[in-house]
Amino acid sequence: MRAVLALAFIAITTFGLPAPAQNAFGDSDPVDFPRPAPQDFPIHGIDAARFQDHIDWRRAKRAGTRFAFVKATEGGDLLDAEFATHLNGALRAGVPVGAYHFYYFCTPPRVQARWFIRHVPKRRGMLPPVLDMEWNHHSPTCQHRPNGAQVRKSAKIFLRILENHYGQRPIVYTTPGFDRDTGLTRLRGYDFWLRSTAETPAQTFPGQGWRFWQYTGTGLVPGITGHVDINVFNGSRADWRRWLSQNLN
Structure with missing residues (x-):
């Protein structure tokens, strides 16, 4: 036992990693990430x-779900059909939860911000709101692709309106291809939530800091039927408690 503990201590101190995760999550298409890998984050x-049309939030929490982001709105006229159910279920189970907005490049940012505010309440236990900016290759109504300067300008307008309303600095989500095209991560002063499902963020977004990492879209979590995206927080359990104390509503 002493040898095992010593090896664990050496591994953690050598690689500078937090204590590993303890959860019952699985993945139907796992990736062999280099370290630090998702399992190295606690x-x-x-x-x-809406694709996850039934979640047993208490069971998901027991399995290791420590936070959740749920889709609220898209563009200036779409409300996710499961938003209220997901939000209320997570809050009742005691899972810190945030709402995200999927940006639509054919509607002005102020219109989209007002639509989000109309549908997302201020409630205790909520994480900061999230702006999800990525290309939507499947949109039948909007194929507009503004340049990077316009994207960043629109993002700033949207983010400023949300911060003024909720009193929380929003989080920004993006993908590797979108960031390469637009330079969205040049925005300063925001926590980034990065999608990187084939490589680590250090490989996909070199030199970019991040707060959350979406590492799979084929996750398996008790209490959720079918696949679900799984994410990690960048830090230790103590870091998480500290971040929550500063950012939770």
Whole structure:
């Protein structure tokens, strides 16, 4: 036993990693990430939308879900059909939860911000709101692709309106291809939630800091039927408690 503990201590101190995760999550298409890999981070959570039409939040929490982001709105006229159910279920189970907005490039940012505010309440236990900016290759109504300067300008307008309303600095989510095209991560002063499902963020977004890492879209979590996105928080359990104390509503 002493040898095992010593090896564990050496591994953690040598690689500078937090204590590993303890959860019952799985993945139907796992990736062999180099370290630090998802399992090296102790705080895991999910993001969900209408595709996850039933979640047993208490069971998901017991399995290791420590936070969740749920889709609220898209553009200036779409409300996710499961938003209220997901939000209320997570809050009742005691899972810190945030709402995200999927940006639509054919509607002005102020219109989209007002639509989000109309549907997302201020409630205790909520994480900061999230702006999800990525290309939507499947949109039948909007194929507009503004340049990077315009994207960043629109993002700043949207983010400023949300911060003024909720009193929380929003989080920004993006993907590797979108960031390469637009330079969205040049925005300063925001926590980034990065999608990187084939490589680590250090490989996909070299030199970019991040707060949350979406590492799979084929996750398996007790209490959730089918696949779900799984994410990690960048830090130790103590870091997580500290971040929550500063950012939770």
